[in-house]
Amino acid sequence: MQRFTDTTAVVTGAASGIGAASARRLASEGATVILADIADAAGEKVAEDIRQAGGSALYVRCDVSSEEDWHRLHERTRALLCRVGVVHSNAFAHRDAAVHDLDGAGWDRELAVNLKALFLGARTFLGDLRETRGAFIATSSVHAHFGLPGYPAYAASKGGACALVRQPAVEYGPNVRFNSVLPGPILTEVWDAVAEEDRRLSADATALGRLGAADEVASAVAFLASEDAAYITGAELVVDGGWSVKKESK
Numbered sequence: 001m002q003r004f005t006d007t008t009a010v011v012t013g014a015a016s017g018i019g020a021a022s023a024r025r026l027a028s029e030g031a032t033v034i035l036a037d038i039a040d041a042a043g044e045k046v047a048e049d050i051r052q053a054g055g056s057a058l059y060v061r062c063d064v065s066s067e068e069d070w071h072r073l074h075e076r077t078r079a080l081l082c083r084v085g086v087v088h089s090n091a092f093a094h095r096d097a098a099v100h101d102l103d104g105a106g107w108d109r110e111l112a113v114n115l116k117a118l119f120l121g122a123r124t125f126l127g128d129l130r131e132t133r134g135a136f137i138a139t140s141s142v143h144a145h146f147g148l149p150g151y152p153a154y155a156a157s158k159g160g161a162c163a164l165v166r167q168p169a170v171e172y173g174p175n176v177r178f179n180s181v182l183p184g185p186i187l188t189e190v191w192d193a194v195a196e197e198d199r200r201l202s203a204d205a206t207a208l209g210r211l212g213a214a215d216e217v218a219s220a221v222a223f224l225a226s227e228d229a230a231y232i233t234g235a236e237l238v239v240d241g242g243w244s245v246k247k248e249s250k
């Protein structure tokens with residue numbers, strides 16, 4: 001499948017995990033991918049891997065919470081004579097802390113990286129997306145709809161992401177589609193610190209009995225970015241192996 005020939009895609013948080021998988025997937029289907037992250041060495045490496053595989057990719061440093069960095073990223077794409085047709089806004093920040101342990105600065109940081117960044121990204125590339133009749137995909141989370149201890153700011157940002165995406169979906173509907181993906185437990189670097197036993201518990205909490213792979217979220221992102229999803233906007237696509245629907249009672 002080559003659904004993104006002549007398309008330029010921006011992916012944030014592209015240096016690892018779901019973002020890297022999304023960048024690789026979009027590139028493998030013909031997109032020129034701009035990888036944005038703050039982990040420069042890892043981001044450069046993913047871009048290089050894509051180029052080695054025959055794809056087109058460029059790493060650009062961008063702290064997604066910074067309006068200036070978004071502006072610079074946009075300037076960079078303009079300098080390349082690109083009109084961006086896909087934005088996958090995916091970077092995130094999180095520190096485990098219940099409400100009583102979370103201070104205002106911690107709250108602000110998570111909301112800035114996880115939620116304000118979506119607004120900044122959408123606003124920065126709105127002109128391009130309208131011109132190209134493009135698609136914007138936000139990585140939200142099952143945390144948008146479920147409470148798990150230690151995630152107040154993260155959950156608020158992810159719920160906010162789903163709500164935020166609905167707004168431009170109706171405001172710019174005829175030309176641009178805005179959707180969110182809601183991953184469940186996906187085995188990326190964020191699971192490195194999780195004990196094997198706890199990984200097993202999370203896997204057992206899904207209907208499919210396993211953790212997901214970053215590639216499995218990337219295929220959902222590529223679907224939403226493509227013309228295959230031409231009549232889908234303002235939607236939440238859950239990619240969680242049935243974690244949200246599996247409930248046990250004794």
Ligand SMILES: NC(=O)c1ccc[n+]([C@@H]2O[C@H](COP(=O)([O-])OP(=O)(O)OC[C@H]3O[C@@H](n4cnc5c(N)ncnc54)[C@H](O)[C@@H]3O)[C@@H](O)[C@H]2O)c1
Pocket residue numbers: 012013014015016017018019036037038039062063064065090091092093113139140141142182183184185186187188189190
């Ligand atoms: N892995 C999971 O189980 C899971 C579950 C639900 C949702 N998600 C969501 O998926 C997305 C990707 O998560 P992942 O598991 O691939 O994580 P990851 O840690 O592998 O990747 C996150 C990337 O974001 C980058 N980043 C952090 N702060 C940034 C900033 N200010 N500006 C630019 N880049 C920044 C990091 O450097 C990193 O490369 C996140 O939005 C996360 O909330 C993940």
